[in-house]
Amino acid sequence: MKTHTSEHLTVQYVLPPDSPLESLFCRIIQKDVAKGCIDPDLLGTDTCRDAAIVRVCVDGSWREIRVPIFMAHLVNPLGLCDPEADNPAAPVWADGSWTGTLLWDSAAHVCELMLAQPCWRARLRGASCLELGCGLGLPGMVASLLGAAPVLLTDRLQVAEMAEAGCRANSLKGARGVEFDWDEAAARQLVADHFGGRAPSLILACDCIFEPLFGEAHLLLRMLVVLADAQTTVIPAPEIVILALERRPNDGVESFFALAEAAGFEVHVLLQVNRVVVVEMWWRSGGRGAVK
Structure with a gap:
């Protein structure tokens, strides 16, 4: 962009x-x-x-x-x-670090969604929020501006440090950047350390599905299952997961959402603008399955 x-x-x-x-x-x-x-x-x-x-x-x-x-x-x-x-x-360029240094269209449209719709502005007030693969962390920052707290912006170390610098520079006291390696034990520890053992109300992830660069997105889904699993928290799973992505050739998106539904998520398209798709996901009543 x-x-x-x-x-x-x-x-x-x-x-x-x-x-x-x-x-x-x-x-x-x-x-x-x-x-x-x-x-x-x-x-x-x-x-x-x-x-x-x-x-x-x-x-x-x-x-x-x-x-x-x-x-x-x-x-x-x-x-x-x-x-x-x-x-x-x-x-x-080989390891994809550069992707976390730019603002992508999908992130902008998630911000637009949160800013434009009164229901989302109301939902974000006082909500805890976790952004996965945050890059610059703009969606999480906007959530913070709309009253979400705490807001955790997570990515690999050098990118998370960049997001943390942005939070400090703009006095976003309810938001911070934190390193997070996508590992199931680390995910549970993240919830324990930063959300008091409770699943965050909202999980955001923008442009984290693109097989040619990131490989299969099964790891992302496993992280969502662990982070949102009521069995690992003391209250029900988060209200919503928002995924945004820009469609590209051979991106693996269809496979990801088929697996998400098999694991127990409901999937609903919120908006589509040109190649950008914003999707909301939530646990289907009574259903949690394994991610293969």
Whole structure:
């Protein structure tokens, strides 16, 4: 997403005026997160720090937040000075870390859903919220602005640190970024440590299903089952799980939702905008099955 403008949400990527970096989208297309920067000492400083300026309309009032994007931090600075390194950023693209440094259309549409519909604004007040594979964490941040608490933004370490920096920079005291490796024992510990052993009221996940990059999404489903399982909590499972995704060739989406229904989830499409689909899921009465 280059920009986003609506009556509820606007997004614009910016660089400091004196930044030596090429535009963000030039660097993405050329797969060189530090293109334009020839001084490795500048990486990680305010001079080489991308950001998204996000304006959110909450109850008729606009709130501006600055979401840090550490795209240039993902490259090994020493690689910029290594004449033998054809592309010092190659590992970044190989493991998919870069996907957590951008705002994707699916996340924007989840934010739109929460901001535009009174029922969702009411539902979020005082609700606990967990975002899986949060990336920049904008949906979780918007949930926090709408009164959800606590809000936990989770991802691999370097991305979770970025989300935490965004929460601190924007004084979102009810939200925080936390590292979370997708492991069943870690999932139970996450619920115990951050939600008092109770399943969060709302689980969010945007663009976490794409087999060519992330592999089969069965692990995501196993995490949802553990995180939402009433047998591991002291109160019923969360009211709702919101998954958003952008359809792409061979993405594995049909297989994921077939397995979700077999595991005991009801699945309902909330909205579809071009290639973006936003789906809500909840436990079917009396049904919890194994994820194979």
